[in-house]
Amino acid sequence: MAETGPFRSPASAVRLSGRLLCWSLAAAMASAAVDAFLGPPVRWWGVVWPLPWWLTGVTALAWSVLRAREKADRPPPHDSVRGDWERAA
Numbered sequence: 425m426a427e428t429g430p431f432r433s434p435a436s437a438v439r440l441s442g443r444l445l446c447w448s449l450a451a452a453m454a455s456a457a458v459d460a461f462l463g464p465p466v467r468w469w470g471v472v473w474p475l476p477w478w479l480t481g482v483t484a485l486a487w488s489v490l491r492a493r494e495k496a497d498r499p500p501p502h503d504s505v506r507g508d509w510e511r512a513a
Contacts, residue, residue, distance in 0.1 A: 437488045445483040461470035 456471040458464065 435494060438487065438494050441483060441487040441490050445480065445487050448476050448479040448483050452480050 455476050459469070459473045
């Protein structure tokens with residue numbers, strides 16, 4: 425029986441982490457814009473607005489590790505010479 429869920433294959437984990445990276449970057453830019461233009465006077469804002477930037481860094485690292493593992497596990501194409509595949513990687 426096929427597995428279900430977001431982590432059914434390494435490719436889906438890479439895709440999910442890539443989407444999370446894009447959304448966290450969008451949230452980080454939105455929070456920076458709010459901070460730059462509105463400058464909310466509440467005390468907790470100084471702690472909250474950098475959180476999406478931290479999440480962006482963490483997800484970028486996770487995506488790069490997952491993508492490197494995905495590329496390392498992929499077999500070379502059948503119609504090419506092994507040396508060409510290693511040189512391209």
